[in-house]
Amino acid sequence: MTDWVEVRRGSYHDSVTLMRVSRLMSERPGVAGAMVAMGTGPNREMFGRMGFGVPDEAGPDDLVVAVRVADGGLDEAREALDALLREASRPPAEPGGLGAAPARTTGSAASRGDATVALLSVPGPHVFPEAMDALDAGLNVMIFSDNVPLAEEIALKEAAARRGLIVMGPDCGTAVIGGAGLGFANAVRPGPVGVVAASGTGAQQLMCLLDAAGTGVSHVLGVGGRDLSPEVSGRSALSALAALDADPGTELIVLVSKPPAPQVLDLIREAARRLDTPVVFALPMPGEDDLTRAAEKALKALGRAVPEWPRWPSSRRPARAGGRALRGLFAGGTLRDEAEMIARDALGRDLEARGHRFTDFGDDAYTRGRAHPMIDPTLRLEALRDEAADTGCGVLLLDVVLGHGAEPDPAAALAPVIAEAVKDRPDLAVVVSLCGTPADPQDRDRQAAALRDAGADVFASNAQAARHALALVEGPPAEGTSR
Numbered sequence: 001m002t003d004w005v006e007v008r009r010g011s012y013h014d015s016v017t018l019m020r021v022s023r024l025m026s027e028r029p030g031v032a033g034a035m036v037a038m039g040t041g042p043n044r045e046m047f048g049r050m051g052f053g054v055p056d057e058a059g060p061d062d063l064v065v066a067v068r069v070a071d072g073g074l075d076e077a078r079e080a081l082d083a084l085l086r087e088a089s090r091p092p093a094e095p096g097g098l099g100a101a102p103a104r105t106t107g108s109a110a111s112r113g114d115a116t117v118a119l120l121s122v123p124g125p126h127v128f129p130e131a132m133d134a135l136d137a138g139l140n141v142m143i144f145s146d147n148v149p150l151a152e153e154i155a156l157k158e159a160a161a162r163r164g165l166i167v168m169g170p171d172c173g174t175a176v177i178g179g180a181g182l183g184f185a186n187a188v189r190p191g192p193v194g195v196v197a198a199s200g201t202g203a204q205q206l207m208c209l210l211d212a213a214g215t216g217v218s219h220v221l222g223v224g225g226r227d228l229s230p231e232v233s234g235r236s237a238l239s240a241l242a243a244l245d246a247d248p249g250t251e252l253i254v255l256v257s258k259p260p261a262p263q264v265l266d267l268i269r270e271a272a273r274r275l276d277t278p279v280v281f282a283l284p285m286p287g288e289d290d291l292t293r294a295a296e297k298a299l300k301a302l303g304r305a306v307p308e309w310p311r312w313p314s315s316r317r318p319a320r321a322g323g324r325a326l327r328g329l330f331a332g333g334t335l336r337d338e339a340e341m342i343a344r345d346a347l348g349r350d351l352e353a354r355g356h357r358f359t360d361f362g363d364d365a366y367t368r369g370r371a372h373p374m375i376d377p378t379l380r381l382e383a384l385r386d387e388a389a390d391t392g393c394g395v396l397l398l399d400v401v402l403g404h405g406a407e408p409d410p411a412a413a414l415a416p417v418i419a420e421a422v423k424d425r426p427d428l429a430v431v432v433s434l435c436g437t438p439a440d441p442q443d444r445d446r447q448a449a450a451l452r453d454a455g456a457d458v459f460a461s462n463a464q465a466a467r468h469a470l471a472l473v474e475g476p477p478a479e480g481t482s483r
Contacts, residue, residue, distance in 0.1 A: 051068075135156070147170075174201075183222075193218065309464060329397070418454040
């Protein structure tokens with residue numbers, strides 16, 4: 001094997017682009033490892049963990065290329081990488097036709113059309129001037145970037161409020177504006193439900209359940225994971241609630257969040273009571289509705305029928321896993337939180353002492369220098385193999401999140417690992433929460449069939465998947481489900 005490490009001075013690409021390039025390079029024949037990233041401190045640590053030596057002079061504004069390739073394949077790897085970066089850097093066609101110069105600032109881009117939203121994906125420390133430029137141009141702003149200083153987030157949201165605009169984010173991964181999905185979003189039908197979301201995968205689960213019930217969404221306004229913290233105090237959530245309340249196409253609002261600060265939740269509830277549009281809350285915390293129950297409550301409030309949520313049971317019948325542990329391996333943080341909340345409600349607070357664990361592979365600790373597990377499943381697949389080899393583990397619970405921006409065919413990588421695990425461990429049960437719709441690029445039903453045929457019980461409802469997994473660990477199978 002040959003290691004190729006190169007520093008390209010001042011060659012910037014956004015993190016999403018580089019994650020995809022890294023993954024595509026890693027999948028090439030003869031490539032044993034690849035990482036293409038900016039030379040930031042956390043990325044340099046990741047290069048080191050992968051065994052690559054990065055020159056000391058590489059800085060955060062420099063592109064670092066590191067590829068481990070079979071002997072004799074270096075030239076081909078160079079050509080492939082350069083082609084991927086050229087394709088990623090190709091500017092979109094300009095509406096002005098041939099010869100039109102690309103816009104150099106967010107404000108100048110806004111002046112060329114009738115846009116109402118600017119989506120920013122630049123390094124977090126550089127977000128503030130671009131976001132202010134967009135706000136000054138009269139645009140609402142969606143900030144996909146993370147690592148934006150807290151004080152700058154607050155300042156941006158205060159500036160937006162003064163202008164009657166909304167800042168979605170930072171770290172806003174999902175939004176739907178008038179039917180157009182931004183970031184990680186599912187293909188769902190239009191409808192009367194507006195969503196305010198301080199959780200990307202929580203919003204995706206909710207919109208997919210509503211779609212399965214024949215109901216759609218008007219808008220999904222992400223506000224960023226810190227918005228309901230004490231410091232930010234729900235600034236964007238309050239603006240989003242007011243905007244949806246004023247929208248004639250929104251008949252009901254659902255607010256989705258990871259556990260908010262109690263004083264901020266009180267503030268949001270009080271604001272919701274003053275709206276003309278009813279508001280349903282979906283919060284993964286004790287005493288609150290989980291995502292599935294919130295979807296059902298929303299449907300009932302609209303006078304619509306609550307369906308049997310789709311499920312695809314496996315024909316396998318492993319022995320009951322009583323006495324062994326439940327291990328949850330999640331790509332979605334809110335889906336993980338919801339599953340753990342359900343488990344603690346059923347089993348008590350001492351889950352860890354009994355060997356049960358719930359891991360979010362989308363947490364920053366796992367995504368430094370590499371793609372989110374919804375794009376790159378490598379780390380989670382490794383963990384799945386390790387957990388399956390542990391005879392103390394009786395049930396594996398996983399989520400699979402589909403939609404635009406996510407892995408194009410997650411079952412292609414996941415199903416063989418599940419099939420291998422249950423072949424080696426006939427007593428092991430695997431349960432999958434599948435968040436998606438039939439219209440998603442990956443085709444939910446095709447993904448479900450592949451995972452079911454590999455030996456997993458598959459559920460469209462994350463909450464139902466978690467309860468089924470708990471039934472397999474603690475008692476007889478839940479009624480109407482396979483063991």
